[in-house]
Amino acid sequence: MATPRIIVVGGGLAGLAAVIKIAEAGGTVDLFSIVPVKRSHSVCAQGGINAAKNLKGEGDTTAQHFDDTIYGGDFLANQTPVKGMCESAPAIIDLLDRMGVPFNRTPEGLLDFRRFGGTLYHRTAFAGATTGQQLLYALDEQVRRYESEGRVKKYEGWEFLSAVIDAKGVARGITALDLRSMELRSFAASAVILATGGIGAIFGKSTNSVVCTGSAQSAVFQQGVYYANGEFIQVHPTSIPGEDKLRLMSESARGEGGRVWVPRTQGDNRLAKQIPDSERFYFLEEWYPKYGNLVPRDVATRAIHKVVYELGLGLDRQPMVYLDLTHLDRETLDRKLGGILEIYEKFVGVDPHVEPMKIFPGMHYTMGGLWVDFNQMTNIPGIFACGECEYQYHGANRLGANSLVSCIFGGFQAGPNAMKYAKSAPAVEGDGGAAAELTRQSGINAELIKSEGTENPFRLWRELGTAMTEHATVIRQNKGLKQADDKILELLDRYKKINLSDRSQWANTSFAFTRQLKNMLELSRTITLGAILRDESRGAHYKPEFPERNDAQFLKTSKASFTGCVQGPRIEYEDVDTQFIKPRPRRYDAVK
């Protein structure tokens, strides 16, 4: 039979990992990305990648990594795929090492490992504090090698618009938009893999990159793919608030000994270094003596919120706390954390070797995502998903340094599984629905380009971000969630009166953004409605009205399906695979 042709959408770690596996197995790939793949959001990952290599004589095991991940995710993740990921992680690190990733080394020339949140082991391999960048480059280089051999064709600067689905409900390709010429085209494929990352833009400002809008996920969700656990959003405890985004300050800062504190006394305005140790409140260390500053992110984030909003101890009464590295040796800091210290100094203008950094929690990671089975395939045959855009590996809260490994592992599953599927998929009839889908998309485009309303899309987006950040992040109240949901409905209504100030047919970024905005609005209701219905607290989803985890009712994956009605997505529940580790209470103030 002919060589299977597979489309991969997204060129971050997960997408590139899938591409490499397909090319290696003899398939050919059309790779679509909004940005040149080397500029994908994976470059922003800083601290490292987890694998229980046990090179520090601590007795770490993949079983321990598995347990930490399931426990950290508050038992919401299906255990079979997570077990597979943790068992594969050491070989993934070896492979990356062979590809030339400049991991930090021990004096003997072996891989160095550091600590990260939610574990007591040194399990995180790292390349300075720019690990994501280094990993992405390694995969980018391998893909370029396959590109030179003609196995991969890149469509950089093209945006995915929709899947092409035939009359029998099987995916047969995609439609995409050339962001320069604004040309709309369909592309046929035996299978489609989405690897389109997180949805940070729905929250306005986040640690995510500009392209992380969730638009592709939303498009296929509106075409019938389930969206699972949408209500689980990770707010990272340490980010630098900014005008345009929240810049991540890696957990590795605490992994290397960084301490979080505020002055014990309200209104203590002395400079940080003039405040003696006894008058500093190291609240994470006091509240969580075993894990200290390395509690999981949801726990640290809620603690910072409590210190700032309940105890009123924010620095200068502002929502900020110190992340202090000044007690650590300068040479070690530069060798292990140089990249992030440079970010702080460049964007804040203060030297973190000398003064403690001022940080605050910021929206960071999307635990939920497209529903996939254990083969990474969605409920639409032929559409696969891997990486942050799917829901499978992190449950209710992701542990630090597990995202890079889940992206690569997910891509390594999706690629070969898509190949296998492609070889046995039923032959396409006619054009597989491509013409009909092109007609639908060109209709949407034509309507948008002639819109003559009064609403500026960028301002609607800001309003969405403000409402979502206020009501659907750290602390969730049903009343507030309802307000956010009403706001989304209002914005969907105002979207009908959109004013596209740019009507040109060349590199029109407003046009592309406005299409993304519609998809953001549709997808954001899986978060608000999913959160309203989940009357419990689990991992990153915290409701003071329901402070306990409720396994009897909610040890379940939520699955949202698009309805197109004003009531919003329909949400059903599916049992979680807990066959290996029995759920137990999750607490970090004691040894688990």
Added chain:
Amino acid sequence: MASKTVQFEIKRQASPDAPAVWERFELEWRPGMNVISSMMEIAANPVTAEGKPTTPITYDSNCLEEICGSCAMRINGRARMACSALVDKLEQPIRVEPLSKFPLVRDLQVDRSVLFENLMRVKAWVPVDGTYDLGAGPRVYPQQQEANYPLSNCISCTCCMEVCPQFNEATGFVGAATIAQVRLFNNHPTGKVLKEDRLRALAGDGGIQECGYAQNCVEACPKQIPLTNAIADVGRDVLGQKIKDWLRG
């Protein structure tokens, strides 16, 4: 308008063939604002300083943390990343224009794909046998890692190419970024198996001999990559390779 404002002059060009025009913008000052956040502000309110409605500005950006390499442009005459160009540290009016050495797409967006083509030409990768489990990688001592890591930090922003007097159509020079990657992969225990191919790729027209040692590249690099050292090292290796190839006949 608020008491304190920020003045911008931005070069606009609707398409590669359209005439270039400068537009002025006056924005409300906010603490910590940078050139990208200012352009986001313009998108939310696309009106010039004269009160004339205009279009949001087309530009490349992604991470906004100076790690993806997208938002390189000329700001007050200097090639740099727009996300880390803090308004408070810039002289006003802030003049923003596209990089000048690359084909213009629209406004501040240019086509820099030549760099990725160059990386393919020099085989900037480690030729691994496969992705299946083949055990641990080669042993690398911290000293080697510390020499290679800075080279591996290149974000492909092309600032080094923009400021290089030799990077132009007449020479076809590959530019400093690509040469530094040759250094990186030739240093790697497995990557060096392709060393001769890479050196030969830099030996002909547009290769390393086009470098005029102006040293602008190392000044402009936002990641402080030791570009001139890399050029010197690779230049020596290319020469050695030429002699070797000549002796071999």
